[in-house]
Amino acid sequence: MEEEILKNKTIDSDLENTIDIFKSLYSVPMNTDVSIRNLFIGGLNRNATAISIKTISDSEKIEEQIIRPLLSNSDSDLTIEDICAAQFLNTHSQIQEILKDINNGNTALFLDGENKAYLFDTVKFHGRSVEKAINEVSLRGPKEAFNEDVAANISLIRKKIRNENLVVESVTISKRSNNELYIVYMKDLVNDKLLKDVKDKLNSLDVNAIQNLSVLEEYIEDSSKSIFPTILSTERPDRTVSFLEDGYIALLMNNSPDSLILPATFWSFYHNPEDHYLRFVFGNFIRLLRFLALLITLFVSAFYIAAINYHVEMIPSDLLLAISATREVIPFPAIIEILLMEIAFELIREAGLRVPNPIGPTIGIVGALILGQAAVDANIVSPLVVIIVALSGLCSFAVGDISLNFSIRLIRFLFIFSAALFGFYGITALFTCGIFYLVSFRSFGVPYLAPMTPKYISSKDTIFRKMLKKELYRPGYLKPQDIEKKKDNS
Numbered sequence: 001m002e003e004e005i006l007k008n009k010t011i012d013s014d015l016e017n018t019i020d021i022f023k024s025l026y027s028v029p030m031n032t033d034v035s036i037r038n039l040f041i042g043g044l045n046r047n048a049t050a051i052s053i054k055t056i057s058d059s060e061k062i063e064e065q066i067i068r069p070l071l072s073n074s075d076s077d078l079t080i081e082d083i084c085a086a087q088f089l090n091t092h093s094q095i096q097e098i099l100k101d102i103n104n105g106n107t108a109l110f111l112d113g114e115n116k117a118y119l120f121d122t123v124k125f126h127g128r129s130v131e132k133a134i135n136e137v138s139l140r141g142p143k144e145a146f147n148e149d150v151a152a153n154i155s156l157i158r159k160k161i162r163n164e165n166l167v168v169e170s171v172t173i174s175k176r177s178n179n180e181l182y183i184v185y186m187k188d189l190v191n192d193k194l195l196k197d198v199k200d201k202l203n204s205l206d207v208n209a210i211q212n213l214s215v216l217e218e219y220i221e222d223s224s225k226s227i228f229p230t231i232l233s234t235e236r237p238d239r240t241v242s243f244l245e246d247g248y249i250a251l252l253m254n255n256s257p258d259s260l261i262l263p264a265t266f267w268s269f270y271h272n273p274e275d276h277y278l279r280f281v282f283g284n285f286i287r288l289l290r291f292l293a294l295l296i297t298l299f300v301s302a303f304y305i306a307a308i309n310y311h312v313e314m315i316p317s318d319l320l321l322a323i324s325a326t327r328e329v330i331p332f333p334a335i336i337e338i339l340l341m342e343i344a345f346e347l348i349r350e351a352g353l354r355v356p357n358p359i360g361p362t363i364g365i366v367g368a369l370i371l372g373q374a375a376v377d378a379n380i381v382s383p384l385v386v387i388i389v390a391l392s393g394l395c396s397f398a399v400g401d402i403s404l405n406f407s408i409r410l411i412r413f414l415f416i417f418s419a420a421l422f423g424f425y426g427i428t429a430l431f432t433c434g435i436f437y438l439v440s441f442r443s444f445g446v447p448y449l450a451p452m453t454p455k456y457i458s459s460k461d462t463i464f465r466k467m468l469k470k471e472l473y474r475p476g477y478l479k480p481q482d483i484e485k486k487k488d489n490s
Contacts, residue, residue, distance in 0.1 A: 003025060006021055006024070006025060006095060007025070007095050007096040007099065008094070008095070008096060009021070009094075009095050010093045010094050010095065010115060011093055011094075011095060011098070011110070011115055011116065011117060012115065013112075013113055013114060013115045014112070015047055015048075015049060015110055015111070015112035015113075018049075018110055019036065019049050019051075019110065021095065022036070022051055022095075023036070025095075025099065033053055033054055033055055034051065034052075034053055034054070035050075035051070035052050035053070035054050035057075035059075036049060036050075036051050037049065037050045037051075037062075037067065039067060039070060039071060040071075041070050041071070041073060041111075042071070042073065042074060043073035043074045043075050043076050043078065043083075044073070044076060044111075045076070046111050046112050046113060047111075047112040048070065048109060048110060048111050048112065049109070049110045050062065050066060050067065050107055050108070050109050050110075051102055051107070051108045051110070052102060052105075052106070052107040052108070052122060053102060053103070053105065055126075056104075056105040056123065056124065056125055057105050057106075057107060057122045057123065057124055058122045058123070058124035061086060061122050061124070062086070062107050062120075062122050064085075065084060065085040065086035065120075066084045066085075066086050066107060066109065066120055066122075069083050069084055069085055070083055070084065080109065080111070080118050081118070084109075084118075084120060086107070086120040086121060086122060087120065087121040088118065088119075088120060088121075089101070089106060089119040089120060089121050090119050091116045091117065091118055091119065092116065092117055092119060093115055093116045093117070098117045098119070100178055101119045103178060104123065104178075104180075105122060105123035105124060105125060106119050106120060106121055106122055106123060107119070107120045107122045125149060125254070127147060127148045127149045128147050128148065129147065130144055130145070130147055130152060130156065131145060131147065132144070132145060133145035133235050133236055134235070135235055135400075135402065136234060136235055136236050136239070136272070136273065136400060138236075138273055138274045138277060139274065139277075140274065140277040140278060141236075141238060141273055141274060141277040142236075142237070142238045144156060144236075144237055144238075145235045145236060145237070145257065146235050146236075146237060146240075146252075146256075146257045146258055146259060147257050148254065148255050148256065148257050149254070150180075150182055150252050150253060150254045150256075153237070153252050153259070154168055154182065154184070154252060156237035157184065157237055157240060157241055157244070157250075159237075160237065160238065160241040161186075161241055161244065161245070163186070165186050165187045165188045165189075166184070166185075166186055166187075166244070167183075167184070167185055167186070167187045168182050168183070168184050168252075169182065169183040169184075170182050170183075171183065171199070171202055171203065173202055173205050173207075173210050173216065174205070174207050174208060174209045174210045175206070175207070175208055176208040176209055177208065177209035177210075177211070179209060179210050179211065179253065179254070180253070180254065181202060181210075181216070181251060181252075181253050182251065182252040182253065183195075183198065183199070183202075183249060183250075183251060184240075184244065184249070184250040184251070184252060184259075185244065185248075185249045185250070186244055186245065186247065188481055188482065189244075189245070189246075189247040189474070189480045189481055189482055190247055190248075190249060190480065190481070191247065191478055191479045191480060191481070192481075193479075194249065194263070194444060194445070194478065194479070195249060197444060197445070198220075198249055198262065198444065201220050202220065205219055205220075207219070211255055212253060212255045212256040213233065213251060213252075213253050213256040213258060213259070213260050214233070214256070216251070216253070216260070217231050217233070217260060220262075221443075222442060222443060222444065223441070226441070227407050227410055227411065228266070228404075228407050228438070228441060228448070229264070229269060229401075229403035229404060229407065230262075230263070230264055230441075230442075230443035230444070230448075231260050231261070231262050231263075231264055231443070232260070232261040232262070232264040232268045232269060232401070232403075233258050233259070233260055233261075233402075233403065234258060234259060234261060235257055235258045235259075236273055238273060239273045240259045240261065242273070242276075243261045243268075246474045246475055246478070246480070246485075247474050247475065247478045247480030247481075248261050248262065248263070248478065249261070249262055262443065262444055263443040263444035263445070263446040263478070264443050265443065265446060265447070265448055265449065265450055265477070266404075266438065266448050266449055267452075267461065267462050269401040269403060269404035270290070270291075270294075270399075270401075270404065270463075271287075271461070271465075272286075272290070272400050274286070275287055275465055276465065276468070280465070280467050280468075283465055284464045284465060287463065287464055287465065288464070289398065290398050290399065290400075291463055292395075293395035293396070293398035293399065294395075294398070294399055294408060296391060296392060296395040297392050297395045297396040297399070297408050297409070297412060298408060298411060298412055298415060299415060299427070300388055300391060300392050300395075301338050301342060301388055301389065301392050301412065301415075301416050301419075302412070302415035302416050302418065302419035302427050303419070303424075303427070304334065304338065304384075304385070304388050305334045305335050305338060305416060305419040305420050306419040306423040306424045306426070306427060308323070308327075308334045309333075309334060309335075309419075309420065309423060310422075310423030310424070311423055311424060323382070323384060326382040326383055326384060327382050329379045330379060330380070330381065330382050331379070332380070332381075334385075334420075335416065335417075335419075335420040337380075337381045337382065337385045338385060338388070338389065338416060339416070340375075340380065340381060341372075341375070341381055341385055341386060341389035342389055342392070342412075342413070342416070344367070344371065344375075345367075345389055345390075345392075345393045346409070347367075348364065348367030348368065348371070349393070351367070352364050352367075368390065372386045372390070392412065396408060396409055396412075411434070414430060415427055415430060415431075418430040439453060446477050446478065447477060450475070450477040451475065451476065451477055456475065456476030456477040457473050457476035457483060458473055458474070458475045458476050458477070459471035459472065459473055459474075459475075459485070469486075470488075471485065471486075472484065472485055472486055472487075472488055473485055
């Protein structure tokens with residue numbers, strides 16, 4: 001409570017009193033990370049104090065561009081902004097505002113006899129450099145990926161959009177940690193109502209800390225408990241830029257090596273940036289493969305159970321005899337077989353992700369080959385079940401987006417149970433209910449299956465993509481200010 005009262009005060013013209021307040025707030029001298037540098041400015045005949053945080057400020061810049069010019073100045077007519085070479089940001093008199101700047105890596109300069117602080121840009125956070133994308137690999141597209149430095153991420157976007165209409169707004173989204181969020185959009189394209197809704201939702205947050213975008217996503221998405229994602233996360237600057245140029249909104253944040261794109265439709269998760277980097281035919285070929293992989297992941301295990309339990313007449317006689325021969329020694333019903341292998345596959349996948357990289361492939365080999373073969377030899381599962389589960393698991397990797405990948409993998413279990421209970425009728429009923437749900441589902445007011453249903457003016461980029469010169473319009477469901485992307489010259 002006492003600290004809150006101090007933070008709401010304005011600084012005193014008495015330098016000593018002001019510094020005592022900041023020492024108290026920063027727990028100096030116990031807190032060794034805070035630098036308090038006292039100096040005498042000869043030219044101005046004033047005592048001064050510079051406060052910064054060592055680990056997030058550029059100490060060389062502070063020394064060369066702030067401290068040294070002040071100490072060497074002999075002209076009494078110059079102002080502080082004229083003397084110091086570092087970028088001058090602003091002046092503040094309220095302690096809370098000054099603390100916010102210091103906590104962001106800036107340096108505050110206090111002068112005896114003045115009731116305001118001079119803030120200089122000296123930010124220097126440590127982090128990794130721009131590296132290759134790990135989760136969204138592209139063979140022909142750019143290799144750059146976002147990192148944890150938001151300034152570098154914005155730079156990567158501006159490198160691709162050199163336009164004055166690109167706006168980067170910052171907003172503080174947490175009270176205690178003062179985490180800054182950056183809202184990026186094209187002001188001549190974005191739907192103003194959508195932008196207002198997003199800002200209102202962000203401003204309504206009342207939390208102590210949100211450290212990265214992955215945590216923020218759960219706070220702002222419309223349906224947190226839904227199995228389907230409604231906000232797209234991407235680590236690729238080129239993909240973010242393509243969405244911005246269509247009128248979408250991107251969110252960036254320090255400590256997050258990705259951006260959030262909103263709103264997002266089902267097709268945003270289904271698409272891959274590689275689709276447009278490959279030639280028209282090749283791009284649609286891999287989309288066809290991805291669509292088949294999605295269907296196989298969802299249905300192959302459920303179809304096996306339904307056919308074995310309820311619809312044996314659908315299976316050719318020779319194949320039925322072969323299946324019966326392999327299942328003769330298996331003591332479990334088909335659903336138990338499938339569940340055992342599906343859960344084992346999920347465990348192997350999770351273990352492979354968490355172990356150190358050098359032994360990850362070993363886990364895969366041990367799991368897929370040795371464990372599968374041992375389960376067949378021990379008559380726990382039949383060889384056909386191993387093939388079905390392996391096919392289903394491998395096809396799930398073709399769905400590149402991690403959120404949609406989780407959705408498909410979980411829904412697969414629902415289809416397995418519905419097939420075990422009601423056969424193909426259960427699968428059909430669940431699929432129909434799922435379509436109804438998706439049709440009624442929305443992301444920030446945008447229908448999830450748009451533009452397929454309901455129909456909107458767009459480039460019709462859904463299961464397959466059009467020729468680039470035929471992609472004439474931006475997504476109509478976003479209601480962008482300029483719907484036309486290019487002229488039809490064909």
